Amino acid sequence: MAFIWENFVFAILGFLILYVLLQKYAFKPLLEVMEKRRLLVKQQMDDAATSRTQAQAYVEEQKEALSTARKEAYDIIEQAKQTSVRQADEIIDKAKQETVRLKDEAARDIENEKNKAVDELRQEVGSLSVAIASKLLKKQVDEKDQAQLVDEYLNEVGGKQ
Structure with a gap:
C-alpha cells in the first residue's frame, strides 16, 4: 500500500470543510441549546434553593406561631384557674358573712324573745302577786294601788337579776 x-490533502481539506460547516450549523446551535439548558437548570436549582429557604422560614414561623398559641392557651388556662379560685374564695367569704349575719340575727331574736318572755313573766307574776295579796288582805285593791304594788314588786324582781 x-x-x-x-488523497491525504483532499481528506484533510474535506475534514476541515466539514468541521467548519458543522461548527457553523451544528455545533454552534447545539452549544447554544446546551447553554440555555444549563442556564435553565441553574435557574431551577436557584429557585428550588429559594423555595427551600422560604419553606424553612415558613416552618420556623409556624413553629413560633404554634409556640405562641400554646403559651397563650396556657396563660388563658392559668387565668381561668386564678379566676375560679378567686370566685370560690368570694363565694366562701359571702357564705361566712351570711352565716355571721344569720347567727347575729338569731342571737338578737333569741334576746328579744327572752326579753318578751321575761316581761310577760313579770306581768304575770305581778298580777298573781296582786291577786294573792288581795286575797291575803281580804280587801279589794283598786287599780291605782294595784299598779303601785306591781311597780314595787317589779322593781324588787328587777333588782334581783
Whole structure:
C-alpha cells in the first residue's frame, strides 16, 4: 500500500470543510441549546434553593406561631384557674358573712324573745302577786294601788337579776 499525498490533502481539506460547516450549523446551535439548558437548570436549582429557604422560614414561623398559641392557651388556662379560685374564695367569704349575719340575727331574736318572755313573766307574776295579796288582805285593791304594788314588786324582781 502506497501513501498518496493528494488523497491525504483532499481528506484533510474535506475534514476541515466539514468541521467548519458543522461548527457553523451544528455545533454552534447545539452549544447554544446546551447553554440555555444549563442556564435553565441553574435557574431551577436557584429557585428550588429559594423555595427551600422560604419553606424553612415558613416552618420556623409556624413553629413560633404554634409556640405562641400554646403559651397563650396556657396563660388563658392559668387565668381561668386564678379566676375560679378567686370566685370560690368570694363565694366562701359571702357564705361566712351570711352565716355571721344569720347567727347575729338569731342571737338578737333569741334576746328579744327572752326579753318578751321575761316581761310577760313579770306581768304575770305581778298580777298573781296582786291577786294573792288581795286575797291575803281580804280587801279589794283598786287599780291605782294595784299598779303601785306591781311597780314595787317589779322593781324588787328587777333588782334581783
